[in-house]
Amino acid sequence: MTELLYYTDAYISRFTATVLSCESAGNAWRVVLDKTAFFPESGGQSADTGMIATSRVTDAKIKDGVVYHITDSPVTVGEVCDCSLDFEERFAKMQCHTAEHIISGLIHTHFGYDNVGFHLGGEDVTLDISAPLDRKELDFIEELANRAVFENIHVVTEELFGDAVKTRAYRSKLDFSDADSVRVVTVPGYDACACCAPHVSHSGEIGIIKLLDFCSYKGGVRIHMAAGSRALADYRKRYTAVAAISASLSAPQCEVAEAVCQTVKRLSDAEYKLKEQELIFARALAEALTYTAENRVEYLPMLTLASLREFSNFAAAKTGGILVALTGSEGDYKYVIYSKNRNLSELSGKINAALNGKGGGRGEMLQGSFSSKLFEIKDFFEKL
Numbered sequence: 001m002t003e004l005l006y007y008t009d010a011y012i013s014r015f016t017a018t019v020l021s022c023e024s025a026g027n028a029w030r031v032v033l034d035k036t037a038f039f040p041e042s043g044g045q046s047a048d049t050g051m052i053a054t055s056r057v058t059d060a061k062i063k064d065g066v067v068y069h070i071t072d073s074p075v076t077v078g079e080v081c082d083c084s085l086d087f088e089e090r091f092a093k094m095q096c097h098t099a100e101h102i103i104s105g106l107i108h109t110h111f112g113y114d115n116v117g118f119h120l121g122g123e124d125v126t127l128d129i130s131a132p133l134d135r136k137e138l139d140f141i142e143e144l145a146n147r148a149v150f151e152n153i154h155v156v157t158e159e160l161f162g163d164a165v166k167t168r169a170y171r172s173k174l175d176f177s178d179a180d181s182v183r184v185v186t187v188p189g190y191d192a193c194a195c196c197a198p199h200v201s202h203s204g205e206i207g208i209i210k211l212l213d214f215c216s217y218k219g220g221v222r223i224h225m226a227a228g229s230r231a232l233a234d235y236r237k238r239y240t241a242v243a244a245i246s247a248s249l250s251a252p253q254c255e256v257a258e259a260v261c262q263t264v265k266r267l268s269d270a271e272y273k274l275k276e277q278e279l280i281f282a283r284a285l286a287e288a289l290t291y292t293a294e295n296r297v298e299y300l301p302m303l304t305l306a307s308l309r310e311f312s313n314f315a316a317a318k319t320g321g322i323l324v325a326l327t328g329s330e331g332d333y334k335y336v337i338y339s340k341n342r343n344l345s346e347l348s349g350k351i352n353a354a355l356n357g358k359g360g361g362r363g364e365m366l367q368g369s370f371s372s373k374l375f376e377i378k379d380f381f382e383k384l
């Protein structure tokens, strides 16, 4: 069994250890040391990374009490190595993990719901709660959790033995009633929970705790959260976004939501008016046409497909043969074809085959696209 240094001291970032084994595993190596401060992936928390001598540790797993360090190159068995953790990253995880305990403890105390899932990865932190919570309830929990931070409470990590395993009150996803011992992390006044991971020693080290997005998940709720340095990074990212919106809308930062709503409304009103004007314009173009008994091809690149349909409705009355209204550009013309006198359903296949087209329709109207040239389209309908 590997001696777990992080179990008794979460702040060990450098240590020396003897290499007990080193096995090749695909493109990587699996290294076992006599002792380690690397936290292996477990309980929803991803593994620590760092160095063993000159080998990079990319992952660590635990099986039957033995920690397997996954490295990018081999190390010599029997050698005493200097080892180091990427401690900035590890400390960020300690901040998030202790914060998660406080949040879960508060939710349990105030609502009676359980934490049924936890993920603490390289970027995202999520916790799954057994029943739904709304934003107001989460704000209430967030407020109390940050109060626990301001109180700078000593976080107690202890191993319980014998009767204490059964008699002490603590949250746990696993059943420890038959266990000889259990490691419990307590934030006095807020939470006690069975846990094997490293935690900060005082709640003040967590820094800010922020509950971010949440969504329904398996009958309960999944909460995305950030704490400490990750919360600061998140705040910076959001600040940058808000500052950019504020500058482009010339609105104070705290009023950007209202400014965006107003801008979106103005834009949607303008789009509605523009569509109306386009239809009026399309009708005017159609009404300006003089009657012809022949087929007619009208190329109107300034019209949208909707206004092209409007144009065709009115232009059909000025056309004895087939009316072909086109928009778009060379190689991708959108067409609306209208005729009151010719059977377009029968002609559809012939038209598309001749002009490399796609589309169809029924009765008086066809709609689709041609990937041929304008003169070819005009030529074809002149002879049809």
Ligand SMILES: [Zn+2]
Residues within 6 Å of the ligand: 043, 097, 101, 193, 194, 195, 196, 197
């Ligand atoms: Zn935990």
